Amino acid sequence: MKFPDIRTKISIFKSVPIIIGTVLLSSPSLAASFASFEGRVTIDNFSENPYKVGVETNAEIFVSENGGEAYADAFAEANFVADPNVAANADNSSSSDVSGTGSNFFALGESTARVIGDFSIEAGEKFSFDFLIDFDLETSIDNSSDASANAQGNVSFFIFETIAEDTPILLDFFGVSGNLETPGDNDFFGGTQNIVASNFTIIDSLVDESFGGNEEYVSAFFDGSYQRTFDGEQTRNIRLVEVKANSAQVQSTPEPSTTIAFLLFSGLGVATGLKSKGNRNN
Numbered sequence: 606m607k608f609p610d611i612r613t614k615i616s617i618f619k620s621v622p623i624i625i626g627t628v629l630l631s632s633p634s635l636a637a638s639f640a641s642f643e644g645r646v647t648i649d650n651f652s653e654n655p656y657k658v659g660v661e662t663n664a665e666i667f668v669s670e671n672g673g674e675a676y677a678d679a680f681a682e683a684n685f686v687a688d689p690n691v692a693a694n695a696d697n698s699s700s701s702d703v704s705g706t707g708s709n710f711f712a713l714g715e716s717t718a719r720v721i722g723d724f725s726i727e728a729g730e731k732f733s734f735d736f737l738i739d740f741d742l743e744t745s746i747d748n749s750s751d752a753s754a755n756a757q758g759n760v761s762f763f764i765f766e767t768i769a770e771d772t773p774i775l776l777d778f779f780g781v782s783g784n785l786e787t788p789g790d791n792d793f794f795g796g797t798q799n800i801v802a803s804n805f806t807i808i809d810s811l812v813d814e815s816f817g818g819n820e821e822y823v824s825a826f827f828d829g830s831y832q833r834t835f836d837g838e839q840t841r842n843i844r845l846v847e848v849k850a851n852s853a854q855v856q857s858t859p860e861p862s863t864t865i866a867f868l869l870f871s872g873l874g875v876a877t878g879l880k881s882k883g884n885r886n887n
Contacts, residue, residue, distance in 0.1 A: 638752035640853035645698040655722035658685040664716040673707030679714040701853040715852035733832040758851035779805035
């Protein structure tokens with residue numbers, strides 16, 4: 606197959622803080638409450654080079670103080686390299702870190718990162734790639750604190766066939782999600798994929814988690830691959846979307862989380878909402 610003449614490297618860093626109150630740059634490790642997410646994904650060894658790539662990132666923080674002290678930070682970065690003379694590869698990372706001490710404080714950080722690749726797969730050809738996922742959540746509160754801490758994150762892969770720009774058909778998906786709530790018992794970590802046999806394969810994984818008490822964490826690593834052969838007589842337009850979304854929140858009194866319902870459990874909507882997005886390269 607002859608690759609289209611594409612020589613593209615997209616690298617976007619975007620960190621847009623929305624701040625209310627005063628952000629204190631004291632060490633989060635000294636805080637009475639702390640919550641964080643850090644995640645990174647790399648994708649390489651594509652069987653085909655993409656003919657179109659795109660990336661999107663967003664990071665926001667919100668801090669409110671009235672007698673306490675609070676800190677928030679968020680980061681997102683994404684890259685997709687496509688060049689017929691080198692192997693295509695993509696990566697993205699995002700993180701959110703918040704902390705607080707004292708009374709009457711609230712801090713929220715959230716970030717998203719997404720990479721998008723469009724591929725032209727001829728009849729009978731195999732489409733495949735490899736990926737690595739690093740996923741870390743952490744929350745803690747002081748023994749004498751009445752504060753609460755929450756961290757949640759999601760990494761999702763979607764494979765679509767694009768009949769038209771606004772009518773993608775979902776073929777395969779795979780994702781991992783986690784949530785820590787301290788104090789509280791709404792803690793979990795797990796994965797989701799196609800109900801039928803998935804074309805995603807996890808080759809190796811390592812998960813370390815601790816739920817309960819005033820300090821909780823999830824640390825996970827996945828080494829995986831995707832492989833699917835497309836039968837038929839026509840060339841297929843295939844879109845890969847990998848999206849990472851997370852938030853971290855602390856507040857001085859434990860109440861039901863009011864964190865924006867953001868993208869954690871609606872990743873499909875995030876993945877398909879491509880038509881109005883601007884950071885695409887033709």
